[in-house]
Amino acid sequence: MRDLKVSCGIWFLGATSDRFVKQGYRPDLSIPDRFMLAASVEGVGGLEMHYPTEVTDANYRDLKSLANDLGMEIVQFCPHLWVDPKFKFGQFTNSDPKLRQQALDLAKRTTDIAQHMEAHVMVYWPAQDGYDYPFQIDHRKALDWLVENLAAWCDYNPQQKVVVEYKAWEPRSRILLPTIGHCMTIVNEINRPNFGVNIDMGHAFIMKENLAESIALCSRYGKLFHTHWNDNWKLFDDDLIVGTVNLWETLEALFWLDEWGYDGWFGLDLFPYREDPAQVVNETIRNLKFGYELLDRVPRDELRACMHSYDAIRISQLMRQMLGGS
Numbered sequence: 001m002r003d004l005k006v007s008c009g010i011w012f013l014g015a016t017s018d019r020f021v022k023q024g025y026r027p028d029l030s031i032p033d034r035f036m037l038a039a040s041v042e043g044v045g046g047l048e049m050h051y052p053t054e055v056t057d058a059n060y061r062d063l064k065s066l067a068n069d070l071g072m073e074i075v076q077f078c079p080h081l082w083v084d085p086k087f088k089f090g091q092f093t094n095s096d097p098k099l100r101q102q103a104l105d106l107a108k109r110t111t112d113i114a115q116h117m118e119a120h121v122m123v124y125w126p127a128q129d130g131y132d133y134p135f136q137i138d139h140r141k142a143l144d145w146l147v148e149n150l151a152a153w154c155d156y157n158p159q160q161k162v163v164v165e166y167k168a169w170e171p172r173s174r175i176l177l178p179t180i181g182h183c184m185t186i187v188n189e190i191n192r193p194n195f196g197v198n199i200d201m202g203h204a205f206i207m208k209e210n211l212a213e214s215i216a217l218c219s220r221y222g223k224l225f226h227t228h229w230n231d232n233w234k235l236f237d238d239d240l241i242v243g244t245v246n247l248w249e250t251l252e253a254l255f256w257l258d259e260w261g262y263d264g265w266f267g268l269d270l271f272p273y274r275e276d277p278a279q280v281v282n283e284t285i286r287n288l289k290f291g292y293e294l295l296d297r298v299p300r301d302e303l304r305a306c307m308h309s310y311d312a313i314r315i316s317q318l319m320r321q322m323l324g325g326s
């Protein structure tokens, strides 16, 4: 079985609410209990979390000790900008300079604590940096402010990595930087060694991106610092168990991560409303490893050869062979 570095988000281990069942479909869990639940699943070696909501000024030292005791690395540590109603019209791109400064200050404070937590990456998710209506934002200024604040955040501590996680909608009707192409344009403009991308495969799917292609654009510039794994029906960010809907795209992504020599973490960004979260994490890890088992049923050189002959018939045969057919 393939050894993968797998980290687990703690935000979906407690009560998970939707628009209709606001209290969530199960009782909530304390943050230490979520750490212990994640660590209890075989194959989880790291944790992902937010500041100052899940992790606070009061608890971060204790939580780092708990993570150490559990043998868990802190993989993603993220400023939780989008849950504060004051940023409802924008975080880094808010037209109010005081609010933009407050967003940057929170990102810097997150960086200080991320250093203590020995976190691998901090995520910038634009979330509220977007719009709901035509004519609602100044698109020229929004990009100025976005680049200015992201560069300032990266320069605050060049030892700490910042990654953009793109998504096209939700919570805003449209969010800035919706695709890998938008991200790479801004990442290459800002051009800092500690600034890269987190590809969330579900976010790529809702924009009908093919993961192999998104991974290529990002890896070409050495900017794929992190990945988030889940699945969906390409209509909404369902955050389902990996590989259950889009199996072939997922397998091609796993193949190409090997080809590019990706040595980062496989972050699990799931959102089970009704299922037991530990079982969903376990299933996802098993599916990721099984994905590599399926790929290993076919010689890699044969797959590579198909990419030069364009032989779709042979490709179909190899795909059937992966599934155990003849």
Ligand SMILES: [Mn+2]
Binding pocket: 165, 200, 228, 269
């Ligand atoms: Mn994600």
